[in-house]
Amino acid sequence: MKNIIKLSLGVSIILVTTQGLGADTLIKAFEEGKVSGEIKSLYFQKEVSDKKVSVWTNGGNLSYKTGNFYGFNAGVTVQASTVTASDLDNAPTAYNQDQNVSGAVLSQAYLQYSRDNTTAKVGRQYISSPLLEGSGSRMFKESFEGVVLTNTDISNTTILAAYVDKEQYRTNIASGGTDVKDVSDFEQIQNGAYTLYVNNKSIENLNVDAQYLQINSDTTLDDTKALYTAVSYGIKPITVALQSYQTDNGKDENSRGKEYGINVTSKLDKLSLGAAYTLIEDSGDIVPGIGNGADYSYTASWIYGGIYDADTDAYRLSAGYEIIDDLTFELIYSAWKTGKEQRASETDYVTTYEFNKNLSTTFALATYDKLAEESYRSRLYVSYKF
Template sequence: MKKIAKLSLATAIAITGFTSSVYAADSISEAFSNGKVKGSVKSYYFAQTFDDVTKDDSSIWANGGSLNFVTDSYKGLVLGTTFQTSHVTSIDDTAGATKSSMDAQGSVLSEAYLQYTYDNTTFKGGRQFVSTPLLAGSGSRLIKEAFEAYLLVNTDIPDTTIVAGLVTKYQQRTDYTTTAPFTTTNTDANGGPGEFMKIGTDGIRTVYIKNNSLSNLNVQFQYADAVDIASLLYVDAKYNFGPAYVAAQYYDTNYDAATTADSSMYGLKVGGNVMGLDLFAGYTSTNDDGDVVRGLGQAAYAHYTATTKTAGASAFAAGTDSYQVGAGYKFGDLKTKVRYSSFDNPTVNADLAETTLNLEYKFTKALTAQIDYSILDYENDTKDATDLRSRLIYSF
């Protein structure tokens, strides 16, 4: 059997895709019989409580999971699929707070792709999970976001990964979710998982480059052209020295509409490990001229002041200065992280202080429990709230 190069896109560029074996199958039937199956069973409970008694609290308990199948490689060809399902067991949400995030009843085929690898180049086309700074689907809810995309990945240049392609559709968490101006409202929405909605007029053309040719220095670059919407640019660099690191990032948004002001954001971050304690501090500042577009997908929050509940979305508003300090520590099988984030927005009553606690405990290699707890302290006191998220995940 011919030995083929195994390219881990998840490791190299965080785009899921792989060949299931170091050795290729000799026939199509062998490619399927040697295919790999994996999946998960999930139980999620989310609750939000407002300090203002005139506002409606919400809670939801939903169960579901995913099933993934990837064939072995046959002459460089691989087929992959992922099926996801979500079923609401209990809900108390008169205000519809979970309508566009967790309240999904049904199933969706989120991945259905063809992958072909030749030498150091891989093509992957179809429905797939994508995770880059400007294009990233979130998996924090039962239904993980996906894209319909056609991507080429090349690693010919030493220590460099280059990705180029077109992203045409976006599958969100529920069919009520809308991400204007990238996608329009789904007029057929009925409370199911997100459908694959067309992005803009002609999708998003993107180029992504990752390089680590210089010792201890990692650099990322991404350009994304959302046709007739905006051109987006992202650059970051992280330098590690000993147990500490420094990092810098830059966002730039150039809107197609002449009536919308272009804008940019920069960020700085430092961190280090002291006797097992991970300490970090980040700062971001957005230009006064206008809002910055962070990208597409609810995981496209690469900025250094990202949070759990709000994702730190406030940082991208015009004129906003934000900072974050935090620490993480591992007690055996228990991972902990605490963050305090402050968003100083020039708009009256728009400031936010967000405290986040993240806990993860591995009972076994397959069974994991997660708890996220957030305290939201707004300048506008009527918006103050606490947010609880709990997840129990069994992977196989």
């Protein structure tokens, strides 16, 4: 990976020093660059064993992307956060994995080259795919360091190939560190990982996803492997989708995880309905991928997320309604049972209001039944994008 970074730096130097090949164009590329960003405020609260804890965190991100220079452009993104207030006396470590964090990190710093229908992107970057995706639901969106190639030569088909060897987590604690409230550096992903992802929409109303991921082991265990497939077909107002995970966590025993799922959704004017069911065989746990955004199980609950333990069956029911323009309410019920635990459930009440194209807010309340000692979690998101 060091060679890749050196290569991108070398190309950048060449771009800067080619005065005779179009310095005016290079200057123009910077002048035509675009600035974007987000200011956000997140308040999280939960109750465990009749004890409440909360944290209020504020921050945001700022991005700059240059204009085009002979097919090249570059971009950077800085994320920053500060804990404005917290009440963690009852459980000091409650939010160390995600929200109890102050500081700043350079999450994106990439060089990109595009020609015809192919794009190569090198450096720190956000990646979105079923088995490799950083979550943006906390103050710090997870990012990766590596190389991503994207091609759309085939009609209605996107092919993505990537190699990543480092990940920036939500916090230093989440990355395996010991520094409470500190930001995450870009930490090594074992001996690196590579993936191939294909999306095809050649047939009307049919969407097909397929992805393979391999994480190269840095121990005596075998490499971790995952294959994800999903097919959805929609004829208004109903869409039916099927998904499958076939994974191997590299362990000597109970390594092969298999999950199958079905999801049926419907949109009737302002009303949306959904019902999903997933089954994981008892042969092994599922490897959902890299990054907290790699959580594509159809039965994932709004806050707790998907359950990927062996011998698990789960279902999810949802109903949403657009009360007025830009104001929506959604009710979600998710329940799951593993081979080791009794059936637990999460009920979500989610309200979202978009004041305008820039400013929005979401409030989510989740209540739990038979999930350890938790009774509820609540979250308030306020976001202003520019």
